[in-house]
Amino acid sequence: GEEVAQTPKHLVRGEGQKAKLYCAPIKGHSYVFWYQQVLKNEFKFLISFQNENVFDETGMPKERFSAKCLPNSPCSLEIQATKLEDSAVYFCASSQWLYEQYFGPGTRLTVT
Amino acid sequence: DQQVKQNSPSLSVQEGRISILNCDYTNSMFDYFLWYKKYPAEGPTFLISISSIKDKNEDGRFTVFLNKSAKHLSLHIVPSQPGDSAVYFCAAIRPGGSQGNLIFGKGTKLSVKP
DSSP states (O other): OOOOOOOOEEEOOOOOEEEEEEOOTTOOOOOOEEEEEETTTEEEEEEEEETTTTEOTSSSSSTTTTEEEEESSOEEEESSSSGGGGGGEEEEEEEEESSEEEOOOOEEEEEE | OSEOOOSSEEEEETEEEEEEEEEESTTTTTOOEEEEEEOOTTTOOEEEEEETOEEEETTTTOOOOEEEETTEEEEEESSSSSSGGGGEEEEOOOOSSSSOOEEEEOOOEEEEEE
16 A cells, blocks of 8 residues: 555553554555654654564564564564553554655554 | 754744754764654654755755754745644664664644744
8 A cells, every 4th residue: 555554543451461553564665663652752663674574673672572574464563461651652664765764643552 | 862852842933934943963873864744643744854965955845954063954844834733753764774763853843823
């Protein structure tokens, strides 16, 4: 597609439950990025992929967070055993090269 | 340690006038800079970018200026329109080239009054 698609738009989970977020990048884009927006306007980089391979995971919390980009499937970001501090808006972005990135509308995760 | 700084949380401008949004960075290894616009409950929208080998890039009403010696860039919007009211984020590409994730400032909320 011509836009980055993210589902669901909103997700509510009780503390300790699993959360799974999905992202379909723009067709033809090789790179996918996940960012977490917390505390008003702060964006935190989580992980990036080049096609189905992890490109950079330096921002990814080692515990509880995992991500995949498999061929012919949306990319996914999974949080095992969610905590209150995971409440945030999660944005996916895609790019053809490692410069301009195009963002999806985000998934708002609320952990109660 | 914040590597990209937008020191003005908000800016108010009259319709038709110029809006100037500022951004400073600390890492001289950044080699590409971008501006994004964000409306509430939407994802950031790419506006304009500039490479560190240039000092100006223009696209319609939007112009970005880069002053490498001062580690400063600015976004000019002329003329400003009410629809430009949004939060504007400055971003830089992380040094190292092979990583590519954006380092964002905290944004400036622009209000354009009719």
